[in-house]
Structure formats: C-alpha cells, structure tokens
Amino acid sequence: MTPSTTPPASSILNADLHCHSVVSDGTLTPEALAARAKANGVELWALTDHDEIGGQHRAAAAARANGMKYLTGTEISVTFANETVHIVGLGFDPDDADMVQGLHKTRGGRGQRAMEMSDGLARVGIKGAYEGALKFVGNPELISRTHFARFLVESGVCKETAEVFRKYLTEGKPGYVPHRWASLHDAVKWITSARGMAIIAHPARYKFTPNEEYALFTEFKAHGGQGVEVVTGSHTAQEYVKYAETAREFGLAASRGSDFHSPEESHTDLGTLPFLPGGLTPVWELLADRIQ
Known part of the structure; x- marks a missing residue:
C-alpha cells in the first residue's frame, strides 16, 4: 500500500x-x-x-x-x-x-406490542410465545422480536433466528406488529x-x-x-x-x-x-x- x-x-x-x-x-x-x-x-x-x-x-x-x-x-x-x-x-x-x-x-410500548405479537403467532398455532420469549429477556421492558425468535428456535419451530424473522416476524407475517418509536428529533x-x-x-x-x-x-x-x-x-x-x-x-x-x-x-x-x-x-x- x-x-x-x-x-x-x-x-x-x-x-x-x-x-x-x-x-x-x-x-x-x-x-x-x-x-x-x-x-x-x-x-x-x-x-x-x-x-x-x-x-x-x-x-x-x-x-x-x-x-x-x-x-x-x-x-x-x-x-x-x-x-x-x-x-x-x-x-x-x-x-x-x-x-x-x-x-x-x-x-413503554414494547410490552403491549409483545402481547399483540404473541396473539398473532397463536392464530397460526404457535401457543405461549409471550411466556416463552420472556425466558430470554434480561429486562422485561425491552422484550423484542429477537426474544420471540430465540423461543421459536428453542421450541423447534425454526432452525435459526433468521428463519423466524423471514417466516413470522417481518411485515406481512403473522407475528409482525409495528411500533411507533421516538421521533428523530x-x-x-x-x-x-x-x-x-x-x-x-x-x-x-x-x-x-x-x-x-x-x-x-x-x-x-x-x-x-x-x-x-x-x-x-x-x-x-x-x-x-x-x-x-x-x-x-x-x-x-x-x-x-x-x-x-x-x-x-x-x-x-x-x-x-x-x-x-x-x-x-x-x-x-x-x-x-x-x-x-
């Protein structure tokens, strides 16, 4: 160089x-x-x-x-x-x-969002996702899609977290729930x-x-x-x-x-x-x- x-x-x-x-x-x-x-x-x-x-x-x-x-x-x-x-x-x-x-x-909005995600997953046959995700949460205020993904891998629904996101947790999929965060300002x-x-x-x-x-x-x-x-x-x-x-x-x-x-x-x-x-x-x- x-x-x-x-x-x-x-x-x-x-x-x-x-x-x-x-x-x-x-x-x-x-x-x-x-x-x-x-x-x-x-x-x-x-x-x-x-x-x-x-x-x-x-x-x-x-x-x-x-x-x-x-x-x-x-x-x-x-x-x-x-x-x-x-x-x-x-x-x-x-x-x-x-x-x-x-x-x-x-x-503050993460808890309600997580419950709605769990409801969406239950409608396609995946029960207990909220309680399952909580097992992977260090701070319950910060429950997120990643915690749900880890539960779905542990329970054998998917092989890896990337597969969970593709099938269940992105826009248009059963477990996706949008959340309005802070403003950029x-x-x-x-x-x-x-x-x-x-x-x-x-x-x-x-x-x-x-x-x-x-x-x-x-x-x-x-x-x-x-x-x-x-x-x-x-x-x-x-x-x-x-x-x-x-x-x-x-x-x-x-x-x-x-x-x-x-x-x-x-x-x-x-x-x-x-x-x-x-x-x-x-x-x-x-x-x-x-x-x-």
Whole structure:
C-alpha cells in the first residue's frame, strides 16, 4: 500500500462502538462482552443497548478492568418515513435525567406490542410465545422480536433466528406488529443535550428510496446529528464505500461497530471489522474528551 492510500493513524484503531448485552437483546453480560472485546483486540469499546442505558456503569467498569478505553452508548429506535431507524448515541452522560426519562418512555410500548405479537403467532398455532420469549429477556421492558425468535428456535419451530424473522416476524407475517418509536428529533436531542454524539446506525439496512435516504440524512443533520456508521456488521464492502461518500457529502464523522448480539447468532464478532476508510473523521476524534 502506498503512502497516498494508507489511512491516517486515527482511522487505524480497533474501535467497536455498537454491541448489545442482556440488558437489552444480547445474550452476554456487559462484563462478558468486555472480556470478549479485549480478547479480540478492541482498544475502544461502547455498549449500545436498545433504548436503555442501565448497563453503562457496569460496562465502563468492565472496560477499565480489561484495560480498554470506553465511550458510553445506546441505540435508540425512531420512526422515520414509516420505517424504524436506529440512532446510536455515544459519549453522553449516562445519568442525564432527560435521557433517562425519554428512554423509559420509548420503552413503554414494547410490552403491549409483545402481547399483540404473541396473539398473532397463536392464530397460526404457535401457543405461549409471550411466556416463552420472556425466558430470554434480561429486562422485561425491552422484550423484542429477537426474544420471540430465540423461543421459536428453542421450541423447534425454526432452525435459526433468521428463519423466524423471514417466516413470522417481518411485515406481512403473522407475528409482525409495528411500533411507533421516538421521533428523530427527540432521539438526537436526548443524546446531544446529554453532551453526546448522535450517529445513524447501519444505514444500508433501511428500505428507503434515494430521496427518503437523502431526507433522513438532511433532517438528522439539521437536528444536530454528527455521525454515521460506515463500517458495521451488516454492511458489505461496497456499502463501506457508499457510506464513506455519504459521510463526506454531509460532513459527518464516521463510526465503526460490529452490532454484536450473541456468539451463536451474530455473523460479525466484536473487534473483527475492517478499519475505517481513509479521508474520514472518526467519531472518536470528536469525542476525545468523553473517552473514559
């Protein structure tokens, strides 16, 4: 590789800034995740549980115990153009009252949604799905489709969680129930008001038209959003290139994270992603004073 194409040193950092623990829909504790991240060479880590920051102090302590640097994190579900979009927050104050209250409110609809999902599955002969899903839930406030998927695999309805989603838990299938989450404005405001950075998570996953995607990035930046996940577990190599260009176009910092949930289920392990492409501003440069 010639000097002209070598990424700057700031890009060559094994940062994993997107993963989940039992506090939301992962299967490992924050402490086990920290140990796994360290074993895989992660230098800067963040735990980003869905709509929840209850594991942050544990994660920060575990990172310190394993000799890693740490950024606080969460992944907030928002509704945009009738699609669920995820906004990662990094480097915020985990004790900020407005953020704690806002996330508690957005978690509130999950219980009713879960009951409706269970009813839908019962209508096609799958009984007891709600009670079965609860066995896999670390935090009942955060019961989700992933917990239902694990129950359907355990009970032999499907061989793997991906099959469950295809057959039962996506739009038009028996167990799918939409939920209206926080607004984009609210999520970005909670994060930035708590001195954190808002980041669009895995943008290639959303089923937007080019115009809708442009509107998402435009509105996100107008609300104070500053970053986008360029290298993430669900992106292809071509999508790394595409969203690196998007980051440059919108003047956004670039983030990197595996979106790891479970050793048995996740295709990308903690700390195993390629480095960020060159010519981008890594989010950790802008959050240097928030790194613990």
